[in-house]
Amino acid sequence: MKIYDYWSSLFWLMLSIAVCAESLRLGIGTLGNPGMGFMAFGTSALLGILSLVLLISAIFRNQKTKSTNLLFGRVLWKRIILVLISLVIYAKLMPLLGYLISTFLLMNFLFWIVRGQKWWWVLVSSFLTTLISYYLFSKWLSGQFPDGIFGF
Amino acid sequence: MGFFDNILLGFQVVLDPNNLLFCVIGVLVGTLVGVLPGIGPIGAMGLLLPITFKITPTSSIIMLTGIFYGAMYGGSTTSILVNIPGEAASVVTCLDGYQMARQGRAGPALGIAAWGSFIGGSLSVIGLMFVANPLAKAALSFGPPEYFALMCAGLVILTYLAQHSILKALMMALVGLLIGNVGLDMITGLPRFTFGINELTDGVGIIPVVMGLFGISEVLDNLEQNLENREIFETRIRNLWPSLKDWLEAKWAIVRGTLIGFFLGVLPGGGAILASFVSYAVEKKVSKHPERFGKGAIEGIAGPETANNSATGGGLIPLLSLGIPCNAIFAMLFSALIIHGIQPGPLLIRNHPDIFWGLVASMYLGNVLLLVLNLPLIGIWVQVLKVPYRILFPLILLFCLIGAYSVNNSTVDVLLMILFGAVGYLMRKLGYEGAPLILAFVLGPMFELALRQSLLMSKGSFMIFITRPISGIALGVTFVLLISNILPSIKKRRQEYTEFKE
Numbered sequence: 001m002k003i004y005d006y007w008s009s010l011f012w013l014m015l016s017i018a019v020c021a022e023s024l025r026l027g028i029g030t031l032g033n034p035g036m037g038f039m040a041f042g043t044s045a046l047l048g049i050l051s052l053v054l055l056i057s058a059i060f061r062n063q064k065t066k067s068t069n070l071l072f073g074r075v076l077w078k079r080i081i082l083v084l085i086s087l088v089i090y091a092k093l094m095p096l097l098g099y100l101i102s103t104f105l106l107m108n109f110l111f112w113i114v115r116g117q118k119w120w121w122v123l124v125s126s127f128l129t130t131l132i133s134y135y136l137f138s139k140w141l142s143g144q145f146p147d148g149i150f151g152f
Numbered sequence: 153m154g155f156f157d158n159i160l161l162g163f164q165v166v167l168d169p170n171n172l173l174f175c176v177i178g179v180l181v182g183t184l185v186g187v188l189p190g191i192g193p194i195g196a197m198g199l200l201l202p203i204t205f206k207i208t209p210t211s212s213i214i215m216l217t218g219i220f221y222g223a224m225y226g227g228s229t230t231s232i233l234v235n236i237p238g239e240a241a242s243v244v245t246c247l248d249g250y251q252m253a254r255q256g257r258a259g260p261a262l263g264i265a266a267w268g269s270f271i272g273g274s275l276s277v278i279g280l281m282f283v284a285n286p287l288a289k290a291a292l293s294f295g296p297p298e299y300f301a302l303m304c305a306g307l308v309i310l311t312y313l314a315q316h317s318i319l320k321a322l323m324m325a326l327v328g329l330l331i332g333n334v335g336l337d338m339i340t341g342l343p344r345f346t347f348g349i350n351e352l353t354d355g356v357g358i359i360p361v362v363m364g365l366f367g368i369s370e371v372l373d374n375l376e377q378n379l380e381n382r383e384i385f386e387t388r389i390r391n392l393w394p395s396l397k398d399w400l401e402a403k404w405a406i407v408r409g410t411l412i413g414f415f416l417g418v419l420p421g422g423g424a425i426l427a428s429f430v431s432y433a434v435e436k437k438v439s440k441h442p443e444r445f446g447k448g449a450i451e452g453i454a455g456p457e458t459a460n461n462s463a464t465g466g467g468l469i470p471l472l473s474l475g476i477p478c479n480a481i482f483a484m485l486f487s488a489l490i491i492h493g494i495q496p497g498p499l500l501i502r503n504h505p506d507i508f509w510g511l512v513a514s515m516y517l518g519n520v521l522l523l524v525l526n527l528p529l530i531g532i533w534v535q536v537l538k539v540p541y542r543i544l545f546p547l548i549l550l551f552c553l554i555g556a557y558s559v560n561n562s563t564v565d566v567l568l569m570i571l572f573g574a575v576g577y578l579m580r581k582l583g584y585e586g587a588p589l590i591l592a593f594v595l596g597p598m599f600e601l602a603l604r605q606s607l608l609m610s611k612g613s614f615m616i617f618i619t620r621p622i623s624g625i626a627l628g629v630t631f632v633l634l635i636s637n638i639l640p641s642i643k644k645r646r647q648e649y650t651e652f653k654e
Contacts, residue, residue, distance in 0.1 A: 031612030110546035
């Protein structure tokens with residue numbers, strides 16, 4: 001955990017410095033008349049101090065006293081990256097292709113990514129999921145989904 | 153209006169067919185998410201929050217609260233039958249529940265969990281009725297310094313009770329406050345930290361944050377593992393009604409669980425998870441045969457399951473009377489009320505008696521419904537457990553995507569949710585907790601307003617927080633808690649507590 005604490009504290013420290021700088025730009029005002037950056041400045045300054053405490057404790061911590069838990073120790077972490085990428089692509093494609101097509105494609109991918117599924121099962125499940133979710137959320141609950149360039 | 157008139161009003165509200173329907177939906181969905189490991193009550197509430205835009209505030213709050221206490225019921229089923237807690241407040245039920253199931257006593261274990269939940273849930277609602285109104289009247293005299301101090305205390309207590317490092321929990325609370333800063337400044341009306349993205353002008357929405365941190369990240373965490381079917385302990389579930397001997401053994405555990413749950417529920421930063429752990433520890437401590445714990449002691453189920461349901465009623469007190477949610481789940485209810493234009497706080501009971509008393513009555517009714525529906529439906533919930541995760545996870549992801557999109561019909565919210573999902577996944581890996589972040593995020597705007605107003609009132613003097621008795625006491629408690637963390641004895645106790653949880 002030591003190395004992860006080291007890097008994560010550095011990340012929070014950088015973030016706090018960036019927010020402090022932006023808060024100063026927005027104007028922190030005075031104690032008697034706090035500005036719009038007042039709260040963010042105080043919060044990020046505190047975050048910076050705590051990050052430093054974590055960083056220092058990570059540097060001086062005895063590695064042997066803590067059990068190390070590998071971040072990506074298990075073998076299937078690539079699946080996570082693929083799923084995250086597919087979700088981002090889905091969010092980008094949905095306004096273009098419309099709800100039905102983009103959801104059908106996403107469902108195919110998500111059902112397929114777990115091994116051992118037959119192709120026809122993936123197709124049928126994706127089709128049914130897309131259709132049922134569309135009728136449930138769009139027709140029954142009056143949600144508004146994008147139609148996309150194909151108009152459906 | 154007298155007390156009984158208010159109760160009658162509450163039942164009149166909840167027996168309206170629409171409210172009744174949403175009460176049933178809430179408790180059933182709650183039980184479902186409680187049964188299914190992979191999405192907890194916070195994720196489910198986030199998922200259904202967009203749907204509540206189309207219903208009345210009363211129906212909305214009735215349904216969302218139903219999800220919460222329904223999940224407390226449902227969580228015990230998986231703990232007892234599969235040794236996998238459906239949600240965090242049922243972790244401790246695994247210890248004795250699963251052992252009882254292995255000994256062929258799954259029926260009484262499930263039965264006492266349901267009855268304990270029913271008794272704890274119902275009694276805590278009585279407590280809620282008697283305490284919330286007087287507290288709300290007292291809170292009318294609270295000013296910004298008192299609110300600021302109480303919110304400080306709530307956040308610090310929540311971080312103090314963090315499962316992992318307090319330092320990291322405090323950092324997460326600060327990050328939550330920072331995220332709450334995004335959007336229009338409440339005093340000047342100018343945008344800040346929006347990076348030129350129009351959708352961020354109203355601030356970061358609660359739904360993308362909650363679904364990302366609690367829904368998507370949970371799915372990602374599960375995806376990392378093999379998605380083989382969970383093994384369900386095959387046993388015939390019979391004798392759901394506990395025997396007289398079981399009742400005699402469990403009766404004081406239920407009484408203690410009710411009291412522990414209620415008072416820890418009221419405590420800022422407390423809640424169902426803490427209540428269940430404390431109840432288990434107390435039962436083991438007071439038992440004449442502590443060696444039976446972990447080997448199928450019925451008190452080890454009755455106490456925690458009663459306590460986690462009792463905490464539901466307790467936790468509603470600070471939310472409804474002070475307008476301060478005491479943990480992440482109540483932060484969701486807080487957001488739901490705000491979305492409907494209703495400010496939780498001292499004036500809620502006076503201005504919206506239908507919501508308060510309707511909610512109280514719905515909790516009575518919901519607890520009865522859960523008991524009546526769930527015991528006969530346990531067979532169905534067991535079947536639900538057999539649904540393979542490889543089928544479940546695409547559906548959970550799709551519901552999250554739809555939920556995030558439906559809020560503003562914007563893909564920015566979807567992308568934000570995915571971002572928070574990835575961040576939440578890394579947070580889990582690195583030992584950072586999401587609950588302090590969510591609570592601080594929801595409290596953020598109120599927190600900032602109270603701080604700035606207090607400083608304006610005092611012309612820049614921080615003494616205003618110390619010279620006023622309530623804020624002084626609250627900040628004193630906060631300070632003592634923060635300082636006590638560095639004491640070696642407290643550190644040792646925390647270590648013991650963490651080991652006990654593991």
